[in-house]
Amino acid sequence: xxxxxxxxxxxxxxxxxxxxxxxxxxxxxxxxxxxxxxxxxxxxxxxxxxxxxxxxxxxxxxxxxxxxxxxxxxxxxxxxxxxxxxxxxxxxxxxxxxxxxxxxxxxxxxxxxxxxxxxxxxxxxxxxxxx
Numbered sequence: 699x700x701x702x703x704x705x706x707x708x709x710x711x712x713x714x715x716x717x718x719x720x721x722x723x724x725x726x727x728x729x730x731x732x733x734x735x736x737x738x739x740x741x742x743x744x745x746x747x748x749x750x751x752x753x754x755x756x757x758x759x760x761x762x763x764x765x766x767x768x769x770x771x772x773x774x775x776x777x778x779x780x781x782x783x784x785x786x787x788x789x790x791x792x793x794x795x796x797x798x799x800x801x802x803x804x805x806x807x808x809x810x811x812x813x814x815x816x817x818x819x820x821x822x823x824x825x826x827x828x829x
Contacts, residue, residue: 752786789804
């Protein structure tokens with residue numbers, strides 16, 4: 699943490715005794731807070747006084763992109779994970795289609811898509827029998 703005008707004066711906000719070559723650190727343009735995947739399997743936010751961890755997911759992030767009320771993690775498998783920015787609640791996975799458009803599989807199992815996308819063309823939906 700530092701002031702851009704005096705880079706030689708800084709205060710560490712986290713020290714990790716490991717090597718992380720594939721992580722991302724970005725500033726949230728809406729709040730000025732720091733977002734990172736450093737030191738966790740998920741996203742963390744630094745508000746200037748405390749770290750807050752976002753709800754975890756099962757992907758390896760390649761880069762973070764805050765946008766509006768969302769934080770997107772572009773993952774190494776080509777998907778994007780989505781969190782609600784204010785609460786850190788994990789929403790689900792987004793797949794971008796080569797033909798244009800997108801599909802989101804929410805963590806509750808519901809599927810959303812861009813207008814005009816026929817989801818059954820891309821995903822095999824299997825009903826779950828409940829007892």
